[in-house]
Amino acid sequence: MIKLENLTKAFDTPSGTVVAADRINMDVADGEICVLLGPSGCGKTTTLKMINRLIEPTSGKIYIDGKDTDRIDPVELRRTIGYVIQQIGLFPNMTVEENICVVPKLLGWDMGKARQRASDLLATINLDPALYLKRYPKELSGGQQQRVGVARALAADPPVLLMDEPFGAIDPINREVIQDEFLKMHRRLRKTVMFVSHDIDEAVKMADKIAIFRAGKLEQFDSPDNLLAHPASSFIADFVGTDRTLKRLRLIKVRDAMHAKSPRVSHTEAVEEAVARMNEQGYEFIVVVDAEGRPHGYVDMQAVRERTGPVGEHRAALPATVRLDEDLRAAVSTMFMHDVRWLACVDEQGMFAGFVTQRGITRLLGQTYRGAGGPH
Amino acid sequence: MAIRAVMSGKWLPAISLVAAFALGVVAQRGGLIDAIAKYRGDIAFLSQQHMKLVAISGGLAIAVGVPLGLWLSRPAMRRSAETIMQALNLGSTIPTLAVLALAMSLLGIGTVPAIFGLWVASMLPIVRNTYAGMLGVPAHFVEAATGMGMRPAQILSGVEFPNALYVTFAGIRTALAINVGTAPLAFLIGGGGLGELIFTGIDLNEPGMMLAGAIPTALLAVLVDFAVGALAYWVVPRGVNPLR
Numbered sequence: 225m226i227k228l229e230n231l232t233k234a235f236d237t238p239s240g241t242v243v244a245a246d247r248i249n250m251d252v253a254d255g256e257i258c259v260l261l262g263p264s265g266c267g268k269t270t271t272l273k274m275i276n277r278l279i280e281p282t283s284g285k286i287y288i289d290g291k292d293t294d295r296i297d298p299v300e301l302r303r304t305i306g307y308v309i310q311q312i313g314l315f316p317n318m319t320v321e322e323n324i325c326v327v328p329k330l331l332g333w334d335m336g337k338a339r340q341r342a343s344d345l346l347a348t349i350n351l352d353p354a355l356y357l358k359r360y361p362k363e364l365s366g367g368q369q370q371r372v373g374v375a376r377a378l379a380a381d382p383p384v385l386l387m388d389e390p391f392g393a394i395d396p397i398n399r400e401v402i403q404d405e406f407l408k409m410h411r412r413l414r415k416t417v418m419f420v421s422h423d424i425d426e427a428v429k430m431a432d433k434i435a436i437f438r439a440g441k442l443e444q445f446d447s448p449d450n451l452l453a454h455p456a457s458s459f460i461a462d463f464v465g466t467d468r469t470l471k472r473l474r475l476i477k478v479r480d481a482m483h484a485k486s487p488r489v490s491h492t493e494a495v496e497e498a499v500a501r502m503n504e505q506g507y508e509f510i511v512v513v514d515a516e517g518r519p520h521g522y523v524d525m526q527a528v529r530e531r532t533g534p535v536g537e538h539r540a541a542l543p544a545t546v547r548l549d550e551d552l553r554a555a556v557s558t559m560f561m562h563d564v565r566w567l568a569c570v571d572e573q574g575m576f577a578g579f580v581t582q583r584g585i586t587r588l589l590g591q592t593y594r595g596a597g598g599p600h
Numbered sequence: 601m602a603i604r605a606v607m608s609g610k611w612l613p614a615i616s617l618v619a620a621f622a623l624g625v626v627a628q629r630g631g632l633i634d635a636i637a638k639y640r641g642d643i644a645f646l647s648q649q650h651m652k653l654v655a656i657s658g659g660l661a662i663a664v665g666v667p668l669g670l671w672l673s674r675p676a677m678r679r680s681a682e683t684i685m686q687a688l689n690l691g692s693t694i695p696t697l698a699v700l701a702l703a704m705s706l707l708g709i710g711t712v713p714a715i716f717g718l719w720v721a722s723m724l725p726i727v728r729n730t731y732a733g734m735l736g737v738p739a740h741f742v743e744a745a746t747g748m749g750m751r752p753a754q755i756l757s758g759v760e761f762p763n764a765l766y767v768t769f770a771g772i773r774t775a776l777a778i779n780v781g782t783a784p785l786a787f788l789i790g791g792g793g794l795g796e797l798i799f800t801g802i803d804l805n806e807p808g809m810m811l812a813g814a815i816p817t818a819l820l821a822v823l824v825d826f827a828v829g830a831l832a833y834w835v836v837p838r839g840v841n842p843l844r
Contacts, residue, residue, distance in 0.1 A: 276747055278743070278746060278747055299749050299750075299751055300749070301749075302746070302747055302748060302749035303748070303749030304749075307744065307747035307748055309740055309743060309744055309747070311738070311740035311744075312740075312744075313740045313741055313743065313744025313745075314744075315741060315744075315745070315758075315759050315762075315763075315839075316741075316763060316839045316840050317759070317762035317763055317765075317837040317839050317840045318837070318839065319839070326745075326748055326750070326758075327748050327749060330748070330749055330750065330754075360837075360838060360839030361839060362839060376748075377748075386747075
């Protein structure tokens with residue numbers, strides 16, 4: 225969708241030529257979120273702004289949807305690219321509705337259609353149109369303003385969205401909320417997003433691909449998991465942090481780390497049956513489920529080996545469960561909190577689906593290092 | 601208690617009304633009202649002339665000052681703008697009377713040099729405020745507008761100028777207040793206006809005549825200030841208008 229080919233920007237300054245972006249090559253697929261990451265002055269913002277020609281490249285090519293953007297008038301080009309900046313830049317002299325309608329108006333939309341669009345967009349960002357359409361930016365909170373900023377960028381339904389540290393000025397709690405909202409919206413709209421950030425956690429959370437810049441050069445362009453597992457240089461290893469493997473926990477869903485054949489036993493079955501199943505599968509414990517299939521406790525091999533009777537009479541309570549759509553960071557955190565080595569997982573209906581174990585998680589994270597010469 | 605109530609301002613409108621009434625009674629008794637009323641015809645005619653001077657010179661000042669301020673704020677002018685503003689600031693230190701005298705020496709006597717002098721005197725605050733207002737518009741508004749695909753003229757008229765409008769109006773208000781207050785001097789170079797009653801009244805030591813010129817001038821100044829204030833209130837968009 226977006227292809228950068230040897231993109232270069234050199235600025236002439238009194239102290240000589242500064243190369244802000246040096247032969248950048250990138251290929252971002254349709255519907256992906258690509259986060260440009262790096263310390264300040266690394267060239268990530270310059271690269272972003274060359275895409276909508278706010279900065280004219282010195283050399284190199286930019287293709288959007290296969291089209292060479294050099295052949296398009298910059299102003300026309302920008303109208304087909306959504307743009308969100310850190311300072312939000314909502315125009316204070318215009319109402320929320322007028323702000324959202326700016327690009328549709330530039331494109332010559334019928335005003336009725338543009339207004340309808342503004343109203344629909346406000347609804348998707350969880351702001352009541354009846355309440356907010358006629359408000360001015362100064363009458364909104366920072367978080368609301370940034371939501372409107374995103375809505376404005378989406379107004380004319382552009383296929384590409386450029387975001388320059390869009391959530392950087394929002395307090396941490398609201399930032400998480402807005403990031404989640406944005407991801408939810410993105411799953412529905414599937415825009416191709418280029419996103420500048422200096423926050424590795426934000427990048428890991430949002431990105432399909434991360435591009436790390438250093439002094440104008442693209443150091444590594446990879447999936448978040450690969451970047452964290454196999455940083456290409458010591459600079460990147462330092463940048464992503466010594467806890468980079470822990471950060472990978474966030475990228476894996478409980479569903480994907482769950483043991484394939486997690487043994488279970490109904491609370492009415494006999495203890496001997498439970499022991500047999502544990503032996504068969506090679507586990508020291510087994511989850512007890514009720515008639516519908518909800519987790520109803522567990523029994524431990526040591527505790528029940530010599531017992532008889534239905535399992536239900538010997539079961540111990542489960543300290544906690546974890547949902548399939550949560551990430552491993554939440555699962556591990558729950559394990560640490562309850563001092564346990566495994567957790568039962570439940571699906572949306574609360575039915576037992578399997579379990580995750582500390583050992584299983586460790587093996588899963590370690591997989592990528594085996595055969596790759598160990599961790600860097 | 602009563603004094604505290606007075607000090608708290610609760611009774612202020614009532615008290616000022618009583619004071620004004622008392623002042624009116626004193627003036628009436630002293631024959632001052634009659635003395636002023638004698639010039640009713642002159643007041644009507646000269647007020648009209650006065651307002652014409654203000655309207656033409658003020659209108660010209662706005663018509664030239666605002667575009668000049670906008671032009672100076674353009675990126676292409678960034679380097680020379682400060683120098684030009686310095687020169688204009690220097691110009692505004694020249695007393696208006698001197699400006700009128702210079703205008704007279706160039707253009708002779710009559711309405712034209714008077715209008716020219718008033719125009720010069722009242723244009724400077726307009727240019728200054730328009731320029732300052734434009735510079736005060738945060739750069740990220742322009743960046744957002746450019747990034748969305750607005751053309752420079754659209755950014756100027758749709759984003760920059762509306763956001764500078766409140767400050768611009770403050771300049772216009774100041775300029776017109778200066779203009780109305782300076783307009784009586786126009787009489788000195790043959791421009792007419794209410795200055796005729798004021799200066800002649802002073803020369804003849806005739807308070808009635810002097811006040812016949814001074815009171816309408818004062819009222820006119822208050823009226824113009826109110827009118828510009830009201831206009832600013834309604835013209836400046838609510839989102840950038842601290843008064844709304």
